[in-house]
Amino acid sequence: MSKKRRMRFVLLTYSAFAGASYAQQMEATDEGRIETAMHAAFPEARPDWLSRLKGDQTMRACSKYRDAPPAEVARTIAARESATIQYPPDGRLIGDWKKGEQLAQSGYGLRFTDYPPTRENGGNCYACHQLTKEEVSHGTVGPSLVQYGKIRRFSEAEAKVAYDKTYNSHATSPCSLMPRFGTNGVLTIEQIRDIVGLLMSPESPVNRP
Amino acid sequence: MKNVRQKACAAAFVFASAFGGTGQAQQGGGDPIERELDTYRSMMKSDPWSNPGMLDVDRGEALWKTPAGPSNVSLDQCDLGLGPGKVDGAFATLPRYFVDADRVMDVEARILWCMEKLQGFDRVKLLTRPHPSAGMPVKVLGAIATYVAYRSNGRSFSATFSHPKEREALALGETLFFRRTGPMDFACSTCHADSGKRIRLQPLPFFSKPDEARKNLGEWPAYRVSTAHVMTMQHRIYDCFWQMRLPEVELGSDVSIALISYLVKQAEGGQINIPGMKR
Numbered sequence: 001m002s003k004k005r006r007m008r009f010v011l012l013t014y015s016a017f018a019g020a021s022y023a024q025q026m027e028a029t030d031e032g033r034i035e036t037a038m039h040a041a042f043p044e045a046r047p048d049w050l051s052r053l054k055g056d057q058t059m060r061a062c063s064k065y066r067d068a069p070p071a072e073v074a075r076t077i078a079a080r081e082s083a084t085i086q087y088p089p090d091g092r093l094i095g096d097w098k099k100g101e102q103l104a105q106s107g108y109g110l111r112f113t114d115y116p117p118t119r120e121n122g123g124n125c126y127a128c129h130q131l132t133k134e135e136v137s138h139g140t141v142g143p144s145l146v147q148y149g150k151i152r153r154f155s156e157a158e159a160k161v162a163y164d165k166t167y168n169s170h171a172t173s174p175c176s177l178m179p180r181f182g183t184n185g186v187l188t189i190e191q192i193r194d195i196v197g198l199l200m201s202p203e204s205p206v207n208r209p
Numbered sequence: 210m211k212n213v214r215q216k217a218c219a220a221a222f223v224f225a226s227a228f229g230g231t232g233q234a235q236q237g238g239g240d241p242i243e244r245e246l247d248t249y250r251s252m253m254k255s256d257p258w259s260n261p262g263m264l265d266v267d268r269g270e271a272l273w274k275t276p277a278g279p280s281n282v283s284l285d286q287c288d289l290g291l292g293p294g295k296v297d298g299a300f301a302t303l304p305r306y307f308v309d310a311d312r313v314m315d316v317e318a319r320i321l322w323c324m325e326k327l328q329g330f331d332r333v334k335l336l337t338r339p340h341p342s343a344g345m346p347v348k349v350l351g352a353i354a355t356y357v358a359y360r361s362n363g364r365s366f367s368a369t370f371s372h373p374k375e376r377e378a379l380a381l382g383e384t385l386f387f388r389r390t391g392p393m394d395f396a397c398s399t400c401h402a403d404s405g406k407r408i409r410l411q412p413l414p415f416f417s418k419p420d421e422a423r424k425n426l427g428e429w430p431a432y433r434v435s436t437a438h439v440m441t442m443q444h445r446i447y448d449c450f451w452q453m454r455l456p457e458v459e460l461g462s463d464v465s466i467a468l469i470s471y472l473v474k475q476a477e478g479g480q481i482n483i484p485g486m487k488r
Contacts, residue, residue, distance in 0.1 A: 022379040022474070034388070037381060041464035045456035052391045052455055059389035063396060066387050110392055110454040127408050139408045141400065177402070179393040186392060 031060070062175040069175050077174035084183040085167045093159045093196050100198030101205065103191055104131055110186065121186055123166075123195055128178075131198070132205040141177060149200040150207040159200045166192045262355065262432030262484030265347050265439045269356025272349055278328030287323035289316070289357065300361035301481055304470045306372040313378040315469045317354050317443045318461035324350065339460045340444040347430075347439040350460075354441050355430045361481045366426065366473055375470070378463070382471030385464060386416070395453045397468070411488060416475045426476035428485020435488055442469055 038053040039045075045053065058077050061069055069077060087093070106122025108114060126135055128142040152158035164171055167182030181187040187195070198204050273284045273296070289299035290307070304315040310322055324330045341347050347355065370379050386397040397416075400408060404415045414425040430441045440448075443460045446468055450458045458465055 021383065022376065022471075023381075023383045034381070034384060037463050037467070038390075041458050041462035042456040043459055049456050055389050059394055062394075063384075063388045066398065067402070111451050112456055113451070137409045139406070139411075141403075141406050141408065141413075177399050179395070184392045184394070 058170055058174075065175065067175040067177070074174040077170055078172065081168045081170040081174075081180065081183065082164075084180075085164055085171060086182065086189060087163070088189050088193055093163045093193060094200050095190065095193035095195075095197040097194070097197040097201040097204035097206075099191075100194040100196070101132075103187070103195055104198060105135075120191070123181060123187055123191070125195065132208075134205060145199060145206060148206050149202065149204065152200075154200060154202055154207075159196055162196045162199050163192060166195050260432055260484055260486055261437075262430070262439045262486075265352045265355045265430075266359045266484065267356075268346075269352035269354070269359075272353050273356055278324065278330045280327065280329040282327055284320075284323055284327065284353070286327055287320070289319055296357055296360045298361055298364055300358040301364040301367050302369075304368055304375070304378065304466055304473060306374045312463070313372075313374050313466055313470065314461070315442070315466050316357055317350060317441055318466055320350055320353050320357065321461050336460055340441075340447055341436075341438045343436040343438075345438060347441065351430065351439060351441045351444065355439050355484060358430055358481065358483045362483060364481055365478050366423070366476050366481065367478075368470070368473055370470065370474060378467045378470040379474055381463070382467035382469070382474075385468055386471055391454045393454050397449065416472055419475065419477075419479075422472065422475035423477075423479025426472055427479045427482050428487070430483055431485035431487045433487045439484055440487070442472075 035054060039050070042049075042053060055063065058081060061073055061077060065073065103120075103123040104125035106119075107124035107127060108119055109117070109121030125131060125145075126138045128139040130138040130140070130144040130146055131148075133146060148162070149158070161172070165173075165178070166187075168180045169176035169178040170180060179186055182189065182192055198206055201207065273287075276283050284294075286293045288294075288307075288309075289296065290302050290305050291299050300316050303319065304313050306313050307319065307322075309326075314322065321332070321335055324335060325332045335350065339348060339350060341351070346352070368375075370376055389396045389399075400406070400413050401416050404418060404421065406413045406415075414421045416422045416425070429445060430439050432438070433440045443465055446465045447458050447460070450456075
């Protein structure tokens with residue numbers, strides 16, 4: 001695309017977006033009114049589930065800026081979310097890739113049909129990412145992670161990056177689309193370590209030639 | 210009716226062959242998975258009579274016309290916005306504000322209202338397990354909604370959103386679409402924020418792009434092959450919230466109607482062609 005055409009495309013996209021913003025003109029979008037509407041819409045919600053209808057500060061900021069926060073807001077989010085990351089007591093960040101692969105396949109957990117729980121929560125990585133060449137049923141919302149560890153030379157520092165990203169993606173990518181698996185209690189420290197194992201072990205199918 | 214059933218049976222055979230993976234790729238594109246999926250989709254859509262959802266269009270028509278409920282009346286006097294009993298073209302003008310209910314309603318909320326107010330059904334019972342589980346047919350309300358939507362086929366989405374309450378629903382819907390909620394931090398926009406994305410092998414429509422919104426909205430209610438029943442738009446949104454790890458959303462709630470209003474507005478001018486066919 002030529003520079004001029006690209007510019008025109010950007011402008012058109014922008015004006016379509018701006019024109020579609022019905023919310024900006026309305027008071028119906030006030031947070032208090034939204035919460036009232038949400039409570040009315042989920043009358044069967046158990047008391048301990050009501051917090052799920054509310055967002056925290058980071059979610060509210062990402063919603064407000066539609067996942068494109070201004071630099072200053074992004075810095076605030078990154079600092080706040082980084083502070084929530086907890087590490088394994090023994091400091092080992094690379095776990096069992098075989099368990100990691102099972103977690104990557106499983107989307108089980110936290111849905112209203114998953115109670116009482118019959119197995120551990122999954123990470124459902126394949127829903128959004130390609131991880132191995134063998135698994136053809138993979139999503140494309142996130143980037144392909146094939147050869148993830150090999151590309152990064154299996155370095156210790158990169159294992160930490162992968163751990164942090166899985167534990168709380170907003171720490172490095174504010175308003176990332178990826179769930180904050182560790183911070184939100186979707187996965188345990190042990191499970192996150194196994195997923196890092198899947199990404200960073202030389203024997204893992206992710207890194208096989 | 211018999212004819213429809215025979216054709217639907219023939220269709221089931223076609224699906225089975227498609228699932229067998231023997232379909233040859235017809236459309237271009239480098240990705241072999243995408244080619245297989247395109248073949249499958251085109252087989253599903255090639256003959257409108259191959260759609261088992263047509264059975265529920267017929268069933269919905271009978272349910273609309275047959276006296277039922279404690280009042281033992283049909284839905285003849287149900288006003289879908291164009292006057293009592295006027296079904297043709299009504300779906301294309303929804304959602305809209307209804308004075309009698311003093312709220313904005315989509316097709317399902319309006320039929321629910323008529324079943325309660327005209328036929329005397331208990332609203333609480335109608336709202337208990339309102340959606341079919343896998344392998345079970347769409348419930349009465351959903352079948353009627355499928356019939357009503359079918360009678361707008363060939364027309365375009367033309368809800369005006371001119372009443373202040375309609376504009377309010379639109380604004381709420383847009384805000385909710387981008388609002389992150391639940392333990393996975395998902396908003397509708399998490400999955401529907403770009404063109405050409407998939408969850409596993411399921412393609413995701415990008416609703417900010419009018420052509421994608423029109424194509425998608427024009428297909429609901431749709432027959433879903435994986436669960437073998439017609440799925441309505443309220444059911445579709447219920448399922449999205451389930452995936453977002455939220456509680457069960459009530460059919461016809463202001464939240465689901467607001468989201469449907471936003472989606473229909475994005476699809477404005479798009480042609481209605483239901484029942485669609487989905488994986």
